[in-house]
Amino acid sequence: MRAVHVTEFGGPEVLRNVDLPDPAPGENQVLIEVDHAGINYADTHQAENTYLAPTRLPLVPGGEVVGRTVDGRRVLALLGSGGYAERAVAEPAMTFDVPDGVDDVTALSFVVQGTTAWLLLRKSAHLEPGETVVVHAAAGGVGSIAVQLAKAWGAGRVIATASSEDKRNLALELGADVAVDSRAQDMTAALREANDGKRVDIVLDMTGGTVTDQSVAALAPFGRLAFYGMASREQPKPVQLGNRLSHSTTIAGMWLPHAFGLPGNVYGTALKELFDLALNGKIRAVPGGEFGLSEARKAHEALRSRGTMGKLVLDPRR
Template sequence: MRAVQITEFGGPEVLSVTDVADPAAGAGQVLVEVSRAGVNYADTHQVEDSYLTSASLPLIPGGEVVGTTADGRRIAAMIGHGGYAEKALVYEAMAFDVPDGVDDVAAVALLVQGITAWFLLKKVTHFQPGESVVVHAGAGGVGSLAVQLAKTMGAGRIIATASTKEKRDLTLELGADVAIDPAAEDLTAAIIEANGGKRVDVVLEMTGGRVTDQSLVALAPFGRLAFYGMAGREEPKDVSPVALMKHSSTVSGFWLAHGFNNPELLRQAYAEMAAEVAAGRLRVVGGGDYAMSDVRTAHEDMRARRTTGKLVIDPRK
């Protein structure tokens, strides 16, 4: 089969399409004919070996797929690696049935990014109706879904950040009340101003560096910041417990891999969001449908923050 395989760690330049042996299903696994593989920031870290867990070579990247089993079942699934290929092995416990009315791009978008948005709001920050929330990278895969989910949960005010006017306009279309530029010199002041002069209750943050630092200072008493990525590849400053006491703030980290220990909760999250998509109440923003032969371009575009919504790879091209 055709697959993207790396034999050394690095940037997009190490990604190459080659022929490899078809995978063989073991106990508890099923072989899937892949129709789309999702592309995530985590993939770019995996390829350069800067992710939370170290990778081994040779490696076929890609942590999520949608496709069809030999018996005609259409499923979406999260996998550790191996997604950028014509065929992939999926553990049955991590396979989610895709309902009618959910296309391939939406089906795969609701995996890592959709379930992450669900966890961030419902389990990590315990978001409540009437609260204000800042969604950084609000036009991205997680952000675009988090904005909409916060709206359905009764958010008092949704503040999205995005790097361009086009992206900010998109967040407003999706339900944000205000959209601001995260490059503002004083991001803390910009966030508070966007919330009518008041500090905010919840921040969903995946950029790192100054964005994290200045967002933390914008939290209201009992405010919560959930840190779930570092797209800027710059670590935030260390957080002092004394500084947290100043506003009774909470900073939490989130890594979706820890949800793998509770497949039923993952299944609940996926089913809820898929039902919203099928009913037309949740919009998945497509960010680019790349041929597998253009995988380097997909990674370059994602790393350069040129994209919105969900990026996917078509392994048949």
């Protein structure tokens, strides 16, 4: 089968197109003929071995696919790796039937990025009706869904940040009340200005560095910052517990795999609710572009440049 192969750690240049043997499913595993694979920012970290979980070589990247099983079921699956290929193997517990009316891009938008947005707002930030929510990178895969969920769940004001006018316009189309340039030199002041001079209740952040530090400074008493990535590859300042105490603010980290073992099938509940919201026209996926297998390197370059919007997918048939 055709696949993307990584044999040394690095940037997009380490992604190579090769022919590999078909994966052999183990007992009770599911073999999937891949129609589309999702492309996530985490894939770029996996390729350079800077992800939260260590990467082992050799590697076929890709943690999510939609396609058909041997018996013809149309399924969505989460994988540890192996998605950038014509065929992939998944565990039954991480394989989900895709409802009629949900297209491939929507399904792939929800399996990681949609559930991440759901968990950030529900479990990490505990959004309450009327609160002000800041969504950084609001035109991206997680951000574009988080903007819509925050509005659907009663946020009083949603402030989106993005780096270009096109991205800010997209965030406004998705329901954001205000859109702020993410390149603002003083993000604290920019967020307060966007909130009529008041501090904000919730910030969803995957940027890191100065943006995170200045976003924490913009929090109101009992405000929460939910941190789920570091696209800038810059560490924020160390957390000073005394500062959190004196300002009554919370910083929460969130990594999606920790949701898989939660009691009550929280992950499955999130995915089902997202499907229902989409089928009822309450939220929508934002297609960010389709790449062929031979264009995986180009896709990673686009992601790292932070010039993309919405959900990127890979078609292993071309």
